[in-house]
Amino acid sequence: xxxxxxxxxxxxxxxxxxxxxxxxxxxxxxxxxxxxxxxxxxxxxxxxxxxxxxxxxxxxxxxxxxxxxxxxxxxxxxxxxxxxxxxxxxxxxxxxxxxxxxxxxxxxxxxxxxxxxxxxxxxxxxxxxxxxxxxxxxxxxxxxxxxxxxxxxxxxxxxxxxxxxxxxxxxxxxxxxxxxxxxxxxxxxxxxxxxxxxxxxxxxxxxxxxxxxxxxxxxxxxxxxxxxxxxxxxxxxxxxxxxxxxxxxxxxxxxxxxxxxxxxxxxxxxxxxxxxxxxxxxxxxxxxxxxxxxxxxxxxxxxxxxxxxxxxxxxxxxxxxxxxxxxxxxxxxxxxxxxxxxxxxxxxxxxxxxxxxxxxxxxxxxxxxxxxxxxxxxxxxxxxxxxxxxxxxxxxxxxxxxxxxxxxxx
Numbered sequence: 001x002x003x004x005x006x007x008x009x010x011x012x013x014x015x016x017x018x019x020x021x022x023x024x025x026x027x028x029x030x031x032x033x034x035x036x037x038x039x040x041x042x043x044x045x046x047x048x049x050x051x052x053x054x055x056x057x058x059x060x061x062x063x064x065x066x067x068x069x070x071x072x073x074x075x076x077x078x079x080x081x082x083x084x085x086x087x088x089x090x091x092x093x094x095x096x097x098x099x100x101x102x103x104x105x106x107x108x109x110x111x112x113x114x115x116x117x118x119x120x121x122x123x124x125x126x127x128x129x130x131x132x133x134x135x136x137x138x139x140x141x142x143x144x145x146x147x148x149x150x151x152x153x154x155x156x157x158x159x160x161x162x163x164x165x166x167x168x169x170x171x172x173x174x175x176x177x178x179x180x181x182x183x184x185x186x187x188x189x190x191x192x193x194x195x196x197x198x199x200x201x202x203x204x205x206x207x208x209x210x211x212x213x214x215x216x217x218x219x220x221x222x223x224x225x226x227x228x229x230x231x232x233x234x235x236x237x238x239x240x241x242x243x244x245x246x247x248x249x250x251x252x253x254x255x256x257x258x259x260x261x262x263x264x265x266x267x268x269x270x271x272x273x274x275x276x277x278x279x280x281x282x283x284x285x286x287x288x289x290x291x292x293x294x295x296x297x298x299x300x301x302x303x304x305x306x307x308x309x310x311x312x313x314x315x316x317x318x319x320x321x322x323x324x325x326x327x328x329x330x331x332x333x334x335x336x337x338x339x340x341x342x343x344x345x346x347x348x349x350x351x352x353x354x355x356x357x358x359x360x361x362x363x364x365x366x367x368x369x370x371x372x373x374x375x376x377x378x379x380x381x382x383x384x385x386x387x388x389x390x391x392x393x394x395x396x397x398x399x400x401x402x403x404x405x406x407x408x409x410x
């Protein structure tokens with residue numbers, strides 16, 4: 001099936017399902033425990049309605065926005081996704097290239113298969129680097145040093161993985177460390193011969209190259225993965241680790257995964273520049289609230305000047321618009337672009353970005369808002385809650401701004 005025939009992100013997901021063996025697809029698609037959090041992330045968006053304003057000139061729309069001092073063409077980016085090379089060889093590079101071409105950020109995972117030093121130069125204005133604090137302070141400091149030496153402008157520290165979670169789909173499929181292609185896995189994988197052939201041609205599980213410098217010389221991909229597993233998660237990590245990173249990192253610093261308003265306030269007091277409100281895509285705590293649910297409380301806690309980014313559950317352009325109305329300056333998502341890579345490589349990633357960009361543009365037109373930055377809570381109608389007052393009765397003056405990228409509807 002041609003990726004250009006995908007009309008939405010669910011179509012791309014189904015194409016990836018047909019391309020990948022179950023063990024690989026479920027690693028991307030799955031959550032934890034009963035996967036209630038996965039559903040909650042989507043249901044949270046479904047609780048909101050957008051209230052359109054008509055008789056507004058929306059013949060020209062501007063979906064661009066400024067985040068951390070840089071204007072991006074669209075109000076969304078690509079979340080960090082580890083082991084991307086397992087689903088599509090060289091996926092990290094493809095994601096970086098697509099982000100650069102679309103003028104959106106790509107958060108390179110420290111668990112990527114492409115090395116930071118190789119991927120950051122691909123799109124130096126668009127590649128951010130995401131890291132976890134490990135149990136080894138020297139490695140933490142070295143990751144920060146390497147990001148700086150590679151020209152990374154924005155550093156993202158994920159804090160929402162104190163221990164490994166209960167990912168039952170992975171356990172049932174045998175996706176665990178050390179990874180082994182058992183007879184059952186091989187038998188099911190044979191229904192996806194193209195993936196099996198690539199897996200064999202590329203030598204099996206791809207190397208986690210960001211961690212190779214900390215392993216013994218000549219370490220195999222499996223040995224490097226095992227080293228990573230001993231260093232992360234790191235349950236001893238505390239605020240002091242974040243403070244040391246802030247002191248050593250001169251550029252914009254983002255913390256990903258805080259969900260409590262008091263934690264958000266503490267991070268801002270420490271000099272963090274932006275927060276990614278996220279429950280790790282429903283992959284850590286199954287009984288956690290959705291980021292969209294806690295977003296208004298975090299916005300109230302940190303004030304209007306702190307830039308908030310929403311992650312987890314974003315699957316439509318309307319989700320990004322709703323999140324903006326509730327206080328998120330930006331949104332990011334990871335599974336869709338990974339499914340795009342699995343389905344059709346670079347073309348699949350580009351298709352995902354274009355689908356979401358088209359949807360944002362269309363929703364802005366439908367609700368009578370020509371500029372993404374003009375969105376506010378008055379565009380929301382929330383059943384059971386008091387809606388914010390609509391804008392003044394007079395027709396708003398619309399600033400005409402040429403779109404940075406021409407987006408034809410598919």
